[in-house]
Amino acid sequence: MPAPVALLAGLVFGAGLTISQMVNPAKALAFLDFAGMASGAWDPSLGRVMGGALAVSAPAYLLAQKRGIAALGSLRLPTRRDIDLRLAAGAVIFGVGWGLVGFCPGPGHCRARLRRDQGPDLLRRHAGRHGRLRSFRRRPAVQRRRPVRVSA
Amino acid sequence: MSNFMPVSALLGGALIGLAATIYVLGLGSVAGVSGILGGLLRPKSGDAPVQLAFVAGLIGAPLLMRAAGAPVPALTIDAALPTLIAGGLLVGFGTRLGGGCTSGHGVCGISRLSGRSLTATVMFMAVGATVVFVIRHLIEG
Numbered sequence: 001m002p003a004p005v006a007l008l009a010g011l012v013f014g015a016g017l018t019i020s021q022m023v024n025p026a027k028a029l030a031f032l033d034f035a036g037m038a039s040g041a042w043d044p045s046l047g048r049v050m051g052g053a054l055a056v057s058a059p060a061y062l063l064a065q066k067r068g069i070a071a072l073g074s075l076r077l078p079t080r081r082d083i084d085l086r087l088a089a090g091a092v093i094f095g096v097g098w099g100l101v102g103f104c105p106g107p108g109h110c111r112a113r114l115r116r117d118q119g120p121d122l123l124r125r126h127a128g129r130h131g132r133l134r135s136f137r138r139r140p141a142v143q144r145r146r147p148v149r150v151s152a
Numbered sequence: 153m154s155n156f157m158p159v160s161a162l163l164g165g166a167l168i169g170l171a172a173t174i175y176v177l178g179l180g181s182v183a184g185v186s187g188i189l190g191g192l193l194r195p196k197s198g199d200a201p202v203q204l205a206f207v208a209g210l211i212g213a214p215l216l217m218r219a220a221g222a223p224v225p226a227l228t229i230d231a232a233l234p235t236l237i238a239g240g241l242l243v244g245f246g247t248r249l250g251g252g253c254t255s256g257h258g259v260c261g262i263s264r265l266s267g268r269s270l271t272a273t274v275m276f277m278a279v280g281a282t283v284v285f286v287i288r289h290l291i292e293g
Contacts, residue, residue: 003205005178010209011216013171013183013255018214018224020164021157026228032277032284045161052165053172053259060173061263070180077182077264078251083271090250091257095276097242099283101231104254105247106185108240110210 002072017110020049025102032099172260175206184256185210186247250276 017023022045030036030043069075098104175183179202188203195203218224231239247253250272252261257276261269 002179003201005174006202007205007209009171009174009178009183010206010211011213012167012174012209013185013206014210014213015217016164016167016169016171017210018164018217018222019167020161021225022164023214024225024227026230028280029284032281033288034281035285035289045157048158048161049165049168050254050258052162053169054165054263056166056169057172057176057259057263058169060169060177061260064176064180065264070176071178073180075176075180077176077180078261078266078268080268081266083268087250087268087272088275090246090248091272091275092246092279093242094246094250094253095279096283097239097244097246098276099280099287100242101229101236101239103239104185104243105189106210106253106255108243109185109189109207110214 005072013106014110016049016053017107020052021045022049023107023110025107027102028098028104028107029102032102168255168259169263172255172263176260182256182260184252184260186244186253187251187256190248246276 021027027043027045030041031046033042036042064070064075065077067075094104172183175181183206188206191199191203192207214224229236243253247256251257252269252272254273254276257266257269257272262273
């Protein structure tokens with residue numbers, strides 16, 4: 001019985017990541033680009049996603065802790081409270097990786113299947129990048145997607 | 153403004169929160185993706201089928217949605233392959249060392265008002281933002 005419940009939770013989680021577009025690493029990077037606020041490049045989506053998630057899960061955790069037991073077994077939540085070096089170092093290392101490429105474990109795996117379809121496009125893009133010295137490229141999001149046409 | 157879609161962000165977020173709800177009220181544990189994936193590599197007795205089922209759902213969801221004709225977002229990955237590999241290793245190592253990622257610390261941990269998770273979330277967001285700032289505004293200028 002626990003496995004079907006976990007499957008359902010995974011499906012709902014993956015649907016949430018897809019609908020919110022968090023499967024796309026560019027969305028995470030656009031959120032982390034706080035300095036882009038000035039130019040309008042900042043994308044607050046990820047903040048909204050977390051807000052929406054917390055609005056649902058925070059009451060659920062309160063309820064779970066009040067009940068002290070889950071439907072299919074005991075409640076096994078982390079109990080540690082100390083902030084140690086491992087926690088801090090892990091958060092910093094994760095933050096560096098996240099800032100470099102924009103994906104974290106959930107979307108990264110949700111995305112693993114999606115990429116197959118877009119293989120040719122991705123390969124072309126990587127191939128184009130390999131010849132360059134610079135490994136980081138920023139797409140000029142607004143300009144490239146919406147070319148402005150001025151009609152005379 | 154880049155592709156900001158407030159409604160889909162909130163709705164998608166609520167679904168992620170619902171998944172965490174199903175996990176904690178049904179199974180009694182934290183729906184942290186990095187922890188579940190890490191658990192698969194070191195299977196404890198009995199946990200592996202549950203963790204596998206969750207990951208299957210996570211991977212299957214966008215496929216089912218596309219098969220049903222729902223819009224699935226295009227992906228934009230601008231990092232070069234070496235950067236992707238380095239980033240992936242850092243993400244994997246960091247989340248295991250720090251005991252969580254955006255789902256485990258960011259959603260589940262903050263939901264249960266954990267000081268550790270709040271600290272970790274603030275730290276990885278600040279560091280991620282710093283890296284993006286350096287790349288986008290200092291290196292690329």
